[in-house]
Amino acid sequence: MATTMLHAPALQVAHWLNTPVPLTLESLRGRVVVLHAFQMLCPGCVSHGLPQAQRLHQLFPPEQLAVVGLHTVFEHHDVMGSRAALQAFVHEYRLDFPIGIDQPDGHQGVPLTMQALRLRGTPSLVVLDRQGRVRLHHFGAIDDLRLGALLGQLVGEPLPPAGDAPAAAGCDDQGCSLPVTA
Template sequence: MSKRDPMTTALAPLLQVEHWLNTHEPIELAQLRGKVVMLHAFQMLCPGCLAYGLPQAERVYRLFDKDDVVVIGLHSVFEHHAVMGAEALRVFNSEYRWRFPIGIDRAAPSGGVPMTMDAYALRGTPSLVLLDRRGYVRLRHFGAMDDLLLGSSIGCLLVEDQRSANAVW
């Protein structure tokens, strides 16, 4: 029997974001209860993020109903800090035209791994986190994730929570 990841049974840690792109208001996870949330941690110079993670996040953003699924990008810089600042991210976002909200993960006071990335115990980028409608972490994945597996995982969370809400007690 495999050991269960304690993070996947815990309420999601708060997002610690310095600045937001593609949204007029800061996003708080508590406001998103009742929706499945996909958090995509990336760095703009990460080849896997550019080839797989960011296009996948954009597809999920386009394909799922906004009342059911929210996609949030999290720019988590843990290397090459000098060339991946907020202005460079704005240009990057403008060039690629990502439409989902993107938060800039707050730098750790000591440097190194940014604060939200650390709170979620993410190993690198690209990383994907799924939260259920109650705000619990249900999946953490490092690296490229197959679209069919991701869609199935999101679908399971949508159906699971719908069944619970419609249950007769």
């Protein structure tokens, strides 16, 4: 059975790094998108998630796969909340893929994109197919081979003709998707 998932909600980003123009998920349609949510002080992000995202960015042609970082601060706001701190971190770790700073909720709680994507923490990975449908929603470290196999499959899928309606929610060998309610 084919994987059928819902489209991801729009990114709500306060500032962008490593891109001359703000990105939208709509502008990335036609490419597989790997959205990596992280925090600077998250050990799993620094040791696994960010190096994995950087490798993906280097390995796949940009016209096939877009890697987008999402710095989503839900704790330690005073330390990680500044753009300057993130810029220094990105420079020090030599991250060169686009990184958006998730829009704060205004109360030092869970940032807006993190809420909309229903992320449970960091590192989190959301993979979108070429039509913008969520094909993987994962919390924690994920094995390179498992992720690579999925991305190879998605990059190889044909893009349907314009005007085709997205498929409804359903199940496949990887699990079942649930409709997202507002």
